[in-house]
Every structure is written in C-alpha cells, then in structure tokens.
Amino acid sequence: MSHTQQQIQAEAHRLYGLLANVSKTKTAKWTLEDCLAAAPYTLAINQAKQEKNAVILAHSYTTPDIVYGVADFRGDSFQLAQQAQKSNADIILFAGVWFMAQTAKIINPQKQVIIPAGHAGCTLADSMTGEDVQKLRAKHPGVAALCYINSSAEVKAQCDVCVTSGNVFNIAQKMPGTELIFVPDMLMAQNIEIELKKRGTPKKIIASGGSCCVHDKYRPEHVEQLRAQYPGIVVLAHPECAPEVCALCDYVGSTKGMADFVAQSSHTQFGLLTEGGLVNRLEAEHPDKQFVWPFGTCSYMKKNTLINTLQALLDPRPDQVVQVEPALAQAAQKSIQKMFELAL
Numbered sequence: 276m277s278h279t280q281q282q283i284q285a286e287a288h289r290l291y292g293l294l295a296n297v298s299k300t301k302t303a304k305w306t307l308e309d310c311l312a313a314a315p316y317t318l319a320i321n322q323a324k325q326e327k328n329a330v331i332l333a334h335s336y337t338t339p340d341i342v343y344g345v346a347d348f349r350g351d352s353f354q355l356a357q358q359a360q361k362s363n364a365d366i367i368l369f370a371g372v373w374f375m376a377q378t379a380k381i382i383n384p385q386k387q388v389i390i391p392a393g394h395a396g397c398t399l400a401d402s403m404t405g406e407d408v409q410k411l412r413a414k415h416p417g418v419a420a421l422c423y424i425n426s427s428a429e430v431k432a433q434c435d436v437c438v439t440s441g442n443v444f445n446i447a448q449k450m451p452g453t454e455l456i457f458v459p460d461m462l463m464a465q466n467i468e469i470e471l472k473k474r475g476t477p478k479k480i481i482a483s484g485g486s487c488c489v490h491d492k493y494r495p496e497h498v499e500q501l502r503a504q505y506p507g508i509v510v511l512a513h514p515e516c517a518p519e520v521c522a523l524c525d526y527v528g529s530t531k532g533m534a535d536f537v538a539q540s541s542h543t544q545f546g547l548l549t550e551g552g553l554v555n556r557l558e559a560e561h562p563d564k565q566f567v568w569p570f571g572t573c574s575y576m577k578k579n580t581l582i583n584t585l586q587a588l589l590d591p592r593p594d595q596v597v598q599v600e601p602a603l604a605q606a607a608q609k610s611i612q613k614m615f616e617l618a619l
C-alpha cells in the first residue's frame with residue numbers, strides 16, 4: 276500500500292491542478308503543501324477502492340480533498356441516490372451523513388454500504404421519528420404525505436413520496452388534493468406553499484419537523500449586505516432557507532440547480548447562501564467566476580475525512596456499516612421509488 280515519493284509528488288500535482296483555486300479557509304486557498312499532505316491518503320484510497328470494487332459517492336458538502344481526490348461521483352442527495360441505484364460495485368462508500376448512506380442501502384440492499392463519518396447526524400433528519408409522522412397522519416386522514424429525503428428510513432416508511440430539493444416543487448404540484456403533509460423541513464414547507472400559489476395550484480401544507488442548522492441562519496440582511504457590497508451580484512439560495520430570504524434572491528434551488536445556474540449564467544459574481552462545500556465545488560469548476568459566501572458550514576458533513584475514509588474502506592467499524600431492517604427498508608423504498616417515478 277505504500278507509494279514512492281515520485282508517485283506522491285505526481286498525485287500532489289494532480290490534486291493541486293484541481294484545487295489551486297479552492298478556498299481552504301476564509302482567507303487561504305489550497306496550497307501544493309496541503310496537496311502533498313493529502314496525496315498519500317488519496318493514493319491509498321484509490322488503490323483500495325479498485326482492489327475492493329468499491330465506488331465512492333461524495334456529497335458536495337464534504338471537503339474538496341474527498342470530492343476531487345477520491346470520489347467517483349459528486350453531487351447532491353438525489354444525484355447520489357441515482358448513482359447508488361446504477362452502481363455495479365460491491366461496496367458503496369458514502370461520504371455524507373447517515374440518512375444519505377441509509378438511502379443508498381435501502382435502494383441497494385444486496386451491497387455493503389459504508390459511511391466514514393458513522394452515525395453523522397443532520398438537524399433535519401433528526402427532528403422527527405416515524406412515530407411522529409404516524410401521529411400527524413392520524414390527525415389528517417386522507418391527506419398525502421411527502422417527506423424530504425433528509426429524513427430517516429422510519430419517516431420515509433410512513434410517507435407516500437420522498438422528495439429532494441430539486442424535485443419537491445414539481446412533485447408537490449403533481450400530488451392530488453388541496454392539502455399535503457410535508458416533513459421534516461418547516462422552512463421548505465413554507466417555500467412549497469408559496470411556490471404552488473405562484474404556479475396557480477395552491478395547496479395547504481401541513482408541516483412538522485425542524486430546520487437545517489446551516490441554511491436557517493441566513494437572514495434578509497445577508498442578502499442586502501451582499502447587494503450593497505457587490506453591486507450587480509447575483510444571489511443564490513437553497514430552499515432550506517427561510518421564505519423571506521428566498522424572496523430576495525435571484526435564484527432558489529437545489530445544490531445541483533445552483534451549480535447548473537452558475538454554469539449557464541453569463542454573470543461572473545455570485546453570492547451563495549449555502550454550505551461552503553458547494554462554494555468550493557464552484558470555485559474548482561469555474562475559476563473564471565467569483566463566489567462570495569457569507570458563512571455556513573455543516574459540521575456533520577465535515578466528519579468525513581481522508582483518514583476515516585481509508586480506515587472505513589480497509590476495515591470498517593460496525594457503526595460505519597449501514598444496516599436497515601428488511602421490512603423497514605421495503606416500506607421506505609416505496610416512497611423513494613415513487614419519487615423516481617414522479618420526478619421523470
């Protein structure tokens with residue numbers, strides 16, 4: 276597993292070619308020395324990946340050394356769920372948080388799914404239990420229930436359709452009836468109600484749950500400050516942000532939606548109200564554009580490191596191996612399958 280100095284140097288230069296424009300901290304970019312420190316790990320991980328026929332899926336909010344050093348696929352939860360479904364690998368290593376790895380296991384029950392960060396939480400997924408959904412549904416009989424993908428298998432199992440930030444508005448619009456239950460993102464629920472009204476298909480959204488501890492911190496004054504400091508800046512936000520913030524932005528969409536928007540835009544300066552990992556991806560992929568990011572880091576996502584990725588690949592601890600009880604997986608899979616059908 277050890278590599279020569281020459282191989283390490285070559286790998287460091289490969290990484291530096293990808294990361295030279297990427298911020299490592301608020302004030303510093305990735306340096307060649309940073310890449311030299313990462314190179315022995317990325318080489319070892321890429322070698323172990325081949326030997327074990329593993330595929331690495333990395334959420335855009337994980338660190339750039341994972342996203343560009345070792346990941347086979349990078350993206351948001353929906354893109355990665357699709358990749359998990361298509362994968363021929365024996366092992367899926369999911370650099371993300373627990374509910375994402377659990378979703379990959381639900382749609383790939385025959386594969387081993389491992390997550391370096393172990394039971395990494397998420398303030399949305401941890402805000403509701405399956406029992407909470409059962410009680411909510413009992414209060415509103417006959418009302419269809421949607422769950423955001425940022426939820427546990429137990430919550431998914433109690434809902435009719437799972438949605439992501441990329442397809443939530445279209446799927447909510449397609450659902451029959453004038454009322455919908457939506458869990459567990461209270462802010463996204465408000466954004467759905469507003470968007471459906473705009474589209475001329477209003478529905479009352481019955482919401483329960485919590486919020487994303489990253490996106491719920493943005494306030495209208497952050498948008499105003501960006502516009503005052505950078506005249507002409509284009510401001511993008513995630514629909515996990517509060518509606519009063521979204522209302523002031525030029526574009527509101529999923530991680531993929533924001534990336535596509537930047538790629539297609541002729542503008543060169545963007546304000547991003549989202550997690551720093553996406554900012555890093557856009558810096559890497561659009562060195563000709565400038566990104567201004569007020570703040571926002573998900574500590575759960577950052578629990579994935581090159582060190583625990585290598586360790587999990589070579590010898591995973593029990594808490595890094597995702598297990599979902601078959602009956603629960605089957606019930607949760609129905610809502611995920613329904614999403615794949617309705618998202619077409």
Ligand code: SF4
Nearest residue numbers: 397398487488489573
């Ligand atoms: S960024 Fe927010 S929604 Fe995403 S994993 Fe972190 S806490 Fe959960």
